[in-house]
Amino acid sequence: MTVSLTTSLFDLTGRRALITGSSSGIGLELARGLAQHGASVVLNGRDGGRLEAAVHRLRSEGFEASGALFDVTGEAGVKAGVAEVLTTGPIDILVNNAGIQRRISLLDVTLATWDEVLRNNLTSALLVSREVVPAMIARGGGKIICTLSLMSEVGRRTTGPYTASKGGLKMLVKAMCAEWAEHNVQINGIGPGYFETEMTAPLMQDEQFSGWVRGRTPAGRWGQPQELAGAAVFLASKASDFVNGQVIYVDGGMLAIL
Numbered sequence: 001m002t003v004s005l006t007t008s009l010f011d012l013t014g015r016r017a018l019i020t021g022s023s024s025g026i027g028l029e030l031a032r033g034l035a036q037h038g039a040s041v042v043l044n045g046r047d048g049g050r051l052e053a054a055v056h057r058l059r060s061e062g063f064e065a066s067g068a069l070f071d072v073t074g075e076a077g078v079k080a081g082v083a084e085v086l087t088t089g090p091i092d093i094l095v096n097n098a099g100i101q102r103r104i105s106l107l108d109v110t111l112a113t114w115d116e117v118l119r120n121n122l123t124s125a126l127l128v129s130r131e132v133v134p135a136m137i138a139r140g141g142g143k144i145i146c147t148l149s150l151m152s153e154v155g156r157r158t159t160g161p162y163t164a165s166k167g168g169l170k171m172l173v174k175a176m177c178a179e180w181a182e183h184n185v186q187i188n189g190i191g192p193g194y195f196e197t198e199m200t201a202p203l204m205q206d207e208q209f210s211g212w213v214r215g216r217t218p219a220g221r222w223g224q225p226q227e228l229a230g231a232a233v234f235l236a237s238k239a240s241d242f243v244n245g246q247v248i249y250v251d252g253g254m255l256a257i258l
């Protein structure tokens with residue numbers, strides 16, 4: 001018997017998702033994937049113009065989308081931003097996707113840049129999650145998804161701050177699982193491999209590096225951001241109610257081989 005979408009485990013109809021850092025790139029594609037499966041999505045960014053354009057884009061594609069303008073790196077801004085989102089509806093699904101990349105060697109990185117990366121990529125997930133989770137617990141449960149990286153498992157020269165932040169984020173997923181799973185909150189991670197996004201544009205344009213990625217990836221190619229949506233829909237849906245503290249690597253097989 002085929003399962004109709006309405007009874008599908010993957011149906012997100014009636015659910016509302018907040019995706020941080022979703023004005024573009026992976027975050028916007030994750031939001032689009034959740035919306036395609038019925039969720040109403042709240043995009044977040046700290047640049048009003050880009051955020052507005054992204055919300056307008058999803059609405060023009062027929063999805064229910066709104067915007068929440070706040071910077072995920074500041075405690076006061078996160079408190080106010082999340083409180084504002086909660087005045088217009090619940091947050092059933094939180095995607096901690098916001099993050100930055102600063103490619104610089106460990107000997108050259110300034111403490112300011114180190115702190116900036118850790119704050120944007122790791123601390124932000126704590127700040128937003130702990131503002132969102134009390135209401136999730138009060139409503140009987142929820143879903144938290146963190147955007148990790150290949151760099152949650154392996155390093156690459158000049159990506160030290162990013163690697164440390166994404167490794168820390170993987171362990172924060174497990175720490176949140178330890179404390180919130182008993183309240184029916186599932187916290188998991190998605191680890192992208194090399195995807196064609198703004199963040200990796202400089203790498204894609206470097207023919208030698210781009211060729212290395214294609215050769216090092218068993219699938220023999222870069223990923224397309226929309227290819228991350230399936231893992232997000234799975235982790236946002238009833239289909240993953242007994243999955244907690246896990247990471248799904250979407251990397252074309254890169255982490256599986258030497």
Ligand code: GCO
Nearest residue numbers: 101149150151159192193194
């Ligand atoms: C880099 C890239 C990677 C990718 C991706 C891999 O400089 O190697 O920025 O970090 O962004 O995170 O998962």
Ligand code: CA
Nearest residue numbers: 148149150192
């Ligand atoms: Ca990444």
